[in-house]
Amino acid sequence: xxxxxxxxxxxxxxxxxxxxxxxxxxxxxxxxxxxxxxxxxxxxxxxxxxxxxxxxxxxxxxxxxxxxxxxxxxxxxxxxxxxxxxxxxxxxxxxxxxxxxxxxxxxxxxxxxxxxxxxxxxxxxxxxxxxxxxxxxxxxxxxxxxxxxxxxxxxxxxxxxxxxxxxxxxxxxxxxxxxxxxxxxxxxxxxxxxxxxxxxxxxxxxxxxxxxxxxxxxxxxxxxxxxxxxxxxxxx
Amino acid sequence: xxxxxxxxxxxxxxxxxxxxxxxxxxxxxxxxxxxxxxxxxxxxxxxxxxxxxxxxxxxxxxxxxxxxxxxxxxxxxxxxxxxxxxxxxxxxxxxxxxxxxxxxxxxxxxxxxxxxxxxxxxxxxxxxxxxxxxxxxxxxxxxxxxxxxxxxxxxxxxxxxxxxxxxxxxxxxxxxxxxxxxxxxxxxxxxxxxxxxxxxxxxxxxxxxxxxxxxxxxxxxxxxxxxxxxxxxxxxxxxxxxxxxxxxxx
Ligand SMILES: Nc1ncnc2c1ncn2[C@@H]1O[C@H](COP(=O)(O)OP(=O)(O)OP(=O)(O)O)[C@@H](O)[C@H]1O
Ligand SMILES: [Mg+2]
Numbered sequence: 001x002x003x004x005x006x007x008x009x010x011x012x013x014x015x016x017x018x019x020x021x022x023x024x025x026x027x028x029x030x031x032x033x034x035x036x037x038x039x040x041x042x043x044x045x046x047x048x049x050x051x052x053x054x055x056x057x058x059x060x061x062x063x064x065x066x067x068x069x070x071x072x073x074x075x076x077x078x079x080x081x082x083x084x085x086x087x088x089x090x091x092x093x094x095x096x097x098x099x100x101x102x103x104x105x106x107x108x109x110x111x112x113x114x115x116x117x118x119x120x121x122x123x124x125x126x127x128x129x130x131x132x133x134x135x136x137x138x139x140x141x142x143x144x145x146x147x148x149x150x151x152x153x154x155x156x157x158x159x160x161x162x163x164x165x166x167x168x169x170x171x172x173x174x175x176x177x178x179x180x181x182x183x184x185x186x187x188x189x190x191x192x193x194x195x196x197x198x199x200x201x202x203x204x205x206x207x208x209x210x211x212x213x214x215x216x217x218x219x220x221x222x223x224x225x226x227x228x229x230x231x232x233x234x235x236x
Numbered sequence: 237x238x239x240x241x242x243x244x245x246x247x248x249x250x251x252x253x254x255x256x257x258x259x260x261x262x263x264x265x266x267x268x269x270x271x272x273x274x275x276x277x278x279x280x281x282x283x284x285x286x287x288x289x290x291x292x293x294x295x296x297x298x299x300x301x302x303x304x305x306x307x308x309x310x311x312x313x314x315x316x317x318x319x320x321x322x323x324x325x326x327x328x329x330x331x332x333x334x335x336x337x338x339x340x341x342x343x344x345x346x347x348x349x350x351x352x353x354x355x356x357x358x359x360x361x362x363x364x365x366x367x368x369x370x371x372x373x374x375x376x377x378x379x380x381x382x383x384x385x386x387x388x389x390x391x392x393x394x395x396x397x398x399x400x401x402x403x404x405x406x407x408x409x410x411x412x413x414x415x416x417x418x419x420x421x422x423x424x425x426x427x428x429x430x431x432x433x434x435x436x437x438x439x440x441x442x443x444x445x446x447x448x449x450x451x452x453x454x455x456x457x458x459x460x461x462x463x464x465x466x467x468x469x470x471x472x473x474x475x476x477x478x479x480x481x482x483x484x485x486x
Contacts, residue, residue, distance in 0.1 A: 135286060136323035136392075140337035140399060141313035150336070154327045 003201075010202040013193050027189030028210065034106045034178060034185070035171040039118075041111025042167070043157075046118025049073065050156075051148050053123050069119070076116035082177050085109050089181035102183040106175070114171060121163045125156030158229055165222035169215050176211075186210060237262045237403060237434060238283055242292035245278050245458075252278045254458035255292070260403070265429050266436045267445040267466075270455035271481055276438045279455065280405050283436065284315040297402070313341060316396025316404035320411050322388040324380035330391055331376040334363040334398045359398075366394040370424060386417030390424055403434040410441060422448075442485055446470050454478045 014020050049069045055062040076084065089105050092098075100108070129152050137147030157164070179188040190207040194200040238260040245253040252275045260266055268276045281287040283294060285301045285308050294301040296311055325333050338359045346352050367373040370390045372383075380388055389409055396404050409425065410418040422444050429435065429448050439445055445452060445466065452469040454462045456477045462469065470486075473479045 130321075130323075132319060132321050132323035133325065136317075136319065136325065138309075139284065139286060139312060139315075139317035139319075140395065141309045141311075142337055142340060143309050146340065150340075151325050151327065158327070 006199055006202050009197050009199050010193065010206075013197055014203075014206075019189065019193050022184075022192075023186070023189040026184045027186040030103060030106075030178070030183060031172065031175045031185045031214075034103070034110050034175045034183075035168060037107045038110030038114050038171050039164070039168050041107070042114025042118040042171075043122075043164070045111065045115025046120075046122045047149075047153055049115065049119035050122035050126055051145070051153075053119065054126050055144070073116045073119055076113045081109070081113050081174055082180055084113055085178065085181045102178075102181050105181060106178045106183045110171060110175070114167060117167055117170075118164070121160050121167065122153075122156060125160035125163075126152055128159050129155045161226060161229065162222055165218060169218055172214055172218065173211065237264075237296070238436075239295040240279075240283070240292065241295065243279070243282055243289050243294065244291045245275070245282060245287060246290045252458050253282065253289070256458075256460060257292075258453075258460060260434070260436060262402075262434055263432055263450075264434055265448055265450045266453060267449035267451075268436065268438045268453045268455055269440070269442070269445060269469075269481070269485075270453075270461075274455040275458045276455050277407050280407050280436060280438050283405055284312050284317060286317070313337070313399050314402045316399060316401035318389070318392050318396055318404060318406045318409050320408040322380075322385070322392045322412070324383075324388055324392055324395070326380055329377050329379055330367070330372065330383070331360065331363055333380065333391060334366060334395045335359050337395075338362075338398055363394075363398055366397055367391075370394055384417060385413045386420045389413065389417075389421045393421070393424055393428075397428075403436065404428070406435065406437040406439070408438050408440065410439070410444075440485070442470070442482075454481065456481070 012018065014023070049072070052062065052065045052069050055066075057063050057066065085106065088109050089102060093100070093105065126148075133151050133155065134144075134147055137151045138144065142150070175185050176187045178185050179191070186207055190203040194203045197203075240256050240258050243253055243256040243258075244251070256279065268279065270276050278287055282289050283296075285294065289302055292302070296315070299306050299311060301308060301311055324330075325336065328336060339356060342355045342359055343352055346355060364373055364376065367376055370393075372387060372391060375383065375387070375391075380391070383391065393404075393409070406425065410421050413421060418441070422441065425435070425437070425444075426448055437445075437448070447466075449466045451463060452466050453460045454469060454473075454475075454477075462473065462475050462478050469478070470482065473482055
């Protein structure tokens with residue numbers, strides 16, 4: 001019966017006129033915004049890095065770019081995201097006199113971080129595309145970059161869609177640390193309810209439930225997208 | 237039109253092309269024959285620098301394609317290439333396969349909306365005309381994966397044609413096809429020959445070679461060992477390697 005009482009306490013703070021608006025409108029929204037925009041930025045950065053990685057290396061420029069990309073990927077994969085957030089928010093940006101707010105900082109750092117992971121995924125995707133596609137593009141006079149972006153990368157993305165979905169899921173889960181830099185996410189809003197009632201069981205259970213539902217919905221979305229892509233493969 | 241000068245290609249210390257010097261003139265239909273591994277594909281792919289020669293040069297329309305300062309993409313627009321494995325763009329429809337490069341090139345730097353629309357309409361009309369020519373206009377909006385091998389290769393040929401190339405390079409265009417589809421592709425190539433298209437064709441189809449070629453190259457060991465009209469090469473072969481080769485394939 002204890003649990004019912006706890007639920008009552010929680011619902012009083014959360015329910016009608018309570019914190020739910022903040023939980024949904026700020027917490028959940030920010031979690032999604034950071035994850036989705038982060039992935040989007042990550043795909044752009046990851047594609048660029050992957051393009052550099054698979055470029056023929058007999059000229060100097062691709063080799064230099066390749067080194068830079070390796071350092072970049074090494075840093076973002078080699079340090080925890082919390083450390084990256086803290087460095088950006090409390091060290092780098094203040095030193096440079098930049099103030100874009102904590103939410104934007106999170107979006108940016110998650111994007112940069114995800115770019116490092118997506119680059120590896122994307123590289124695999126690009127290598128999985130038949131080399132004849134690049135050849136055919138070059139043979140009709142398109143540049144390496146144009147062929148890459150118009151022909152190879154779209155096919156690569158299709159091949160790696162499930163893996164990108166997993167990256168999105170990872171991002172959604174990782175956003176739970178953004179309160180380290182004063183951003184308001186799902187964790188933060190439920191934590192606030194707990195702080196006000198001195199009762200954490202129900203808020204944290206609800207929080208876990210929302211994360212589980214989110215991840216399930218994303219997985220479902222990926223499955224549907226894969227299916228429709230497979231259909232377009234078979235004909236049109 | 238295309239001149240190879242001392243063209244040499246090595247992979248490590250394997251010499252695949254050995255100091256080849258040869259000129260291909262406008263309107264010629266060169267067919268390259270020779271045993272597997274003799275360097276036919278490599279020679280063809282060096283002509284448009286898909287493969288970078290180790291030394292020597294390729295002159296095309298007065299420019300040295302091996303010169304790194306030359307815009308190779310610009311010259312490739314005038315040299316069509318048709319591959320054994322077709323290599324149609326899988327993520328594009330049949331029509332888009334044909335219009336992609338012409339649109340990319342034609343629309344570059346054109347800002348005016350009306351002009352862009354006009355260019356696009358012209359290029360698409362031309363693509364439809366080409367598709368009608370090969371009887372595949374009904375397939376314009378389908379994806380390559382739905383076509384048969386013969387259809388794919390004919391679309392690939394038409395994709396090359398859409399650039400109004402000065403020459404088309406074919407690397408074994410029928411080798412990946414089921415036997416019943418070889419004819420339709422060879423017929424299309426013969427039509428182009430009749431239209432006066434300059435072509436360089438690597439093939440194992442000796443009957444076709446004899447019929448379509450204006451000049452035949454026999455390659456062996458990275459050299460053009462013998463060349464001449466089809467009647468000379470097939471009717472009165474001189475070098476022993478060619479005689480041996482012909483006795484095996486004919
Ligand atoms: N990228 C490469 N790296 C190393 N060796 C290569 C490469 N490409 C071709 N070769 C070698 O060069 C030689 C000539 O190859 P090429 O493809 O030009 O022969 P081909 O006459 O077209 O033969 P086929 O009739 O089998 O197509 C072969 O011995 C091949 O193994
Ligand atoms: Mg070959």
